[in-house]
Every structure is written in structure tokens, then in C-alpha cells.
């Protein structure tokens with residue numbers, strides 16, 4: 001299978017609807033990078049020269065925010081290749097038939113301080129920073145519109161989530177981590193994280209300051225009111241604001 005193909009030629013990567021899911025593909029401009037597929041064998045994917053995704057074995061959620069699987073899912077071992085991208089360019093994560101409706105989505109990056117495939121780089125101890133997050137767009141917590149609901153397309157077309165690499169970010173190898181947090185079950189949040197390797201180019205010189213950094217695991221805990229949440233409770237049901245936990249988004253300042 002070609003590593004790169006163009007938007008509609010890749011419909012072959014359709015993932016039929018199931019109760020859970022994750023990132024299927026990534027696009028930068030008109031270039032499409034296939035992601036890891038838990039529906040195909042690891043042998044057909046791990047170690048292949050095209051693999052830009054850290055492998056994730058199953059579409060099931062992660063329930064424990066302190067689990068090492070929170071970092072880059074499981075097994076989350078290094079990819080073989082990386083997506084080339086310029087600082088300031090957009091990257092889109094593509095999902096199919098995403099079906100949960102409530103909760104935020106957060107895009108994170110972390111410098112690999114060298115090759116992301118190096119055995120000495122530990123993603124669970126990396127300094128992660130947010131490059132974008134999208135939560136409750138309108139209405140109330142339970143009945144309103146969240147981004148993870150709005151971006152769904154039940155015609156079978158790609159569900160597209162786009163973020164921008166901060167334009168002054170220092171070039172180098174980075175992980176990008178797309179995370180959907182689903183909050184539809186009371187007091188049992190679900191995480192759906194996947195990581196890909198990026199090779200960022202450009203002339204930027206900036207890196208995020210301390211207040212923008214967090215560890216994964218570490219950024220989330222069940223004692224955070226927005227995480228250990230019963231959205232159906234009187235306290236939350238009709239609220240029209242939801243603050244996404246974790247550090248503020250770094251926009252390159």
C-alpha cells in the first residue's frame with residue numbers, strides 16, 4: 001500500500017462503525033498519511049517504512065488517567081517514519097464514524113529531543129504542550145454541541161479535526177498526540193489517544209515555557225471536577241461552560 005495517497009483515493013481505509021475508535025489517517029495539505037489500523041495485524045504494519053503512527057492495539061478506551069497507556073495508547077512503541085511538516089502548517093487528524101458526543105478533544109505535542117524512534121526517548125516522561133483544544137461549542141453540557149459531535153459525518157466522509165503547528169516552533173522531531181475524552185458515562189471518563197511522529201521544519205526558535213507543559217500521564221486525574229464528572233447531575237446538566245483541564249494552549253508566544 002502506498003504510504004501517500006490523495007484525499008478520496010483513500011476511502012479504502014474506511015473503518016466500519018463500532019462503539020469506539022481513534023485516528024485513522026492524517027493529512028497535511030493534500031498529502032494523506034495512513035495511520036496504524038488495529039483491525040489489521042501488527043506484523044503487516046509495525047516496522048514498515050511507511051508507519052508514522054505509534055501502534056495502538058485496540059479501539060477500546062483507556063479508563064485510568066495514570067496508566068502509561070495514556071501517553072500514546074498501547075503499545076505506543078515508536079513509529080518507523082514521520083510526517084514532514086513546516087511550522088505554521090495545518091495537520092488534520094481523520095476519524096470515521098466517531099460516535100461519542102460529549103467531552104473535549106485536545107491536540108498535544110512533545111519534543112523528542114532527537115529522533116522520536118530513539119530507545120532513549122521516553123514519551124511518558126516528555127514535556128507535553130497543547131497546540132489546540134476544542135470543547136463545548138454551544139448550548140449545555142448534555143444537550144449542547146461539542147466539537148467531537150459537530151465533526152462527525154455519518155455519510156461516511158472523513159471526520160476532520162484540524163490544528164496548526166505553532167509557526168515559530170523550533171524545528172526538530174516531535175510527537176503529535178490527538179486525544180478525545182468521552183464523558184457520556186457518569187464518573188467514568190474515557191480517553192482515546194493516538195500519537196504520530198512529526199519532523200517539523202522552519203526557521204522558528206521558540207519552545208513553550210514551563211506554564212504550558214504537562215506530563216502524560218500526569219495532566220489528568222479523576223479528582224479534577226471536569227474529569228471525574230457526572231454530566232447528568234444537577235450540578236452539571238444545564239451548565240453552558242466547561243473548562244478543559246490541563247495547561248493553557250501554547251500558540252507560539
Ligand SMILES: [Cu+2]
Nearest residue numbers: 019020021100
Ligand atoms: Cu466508545
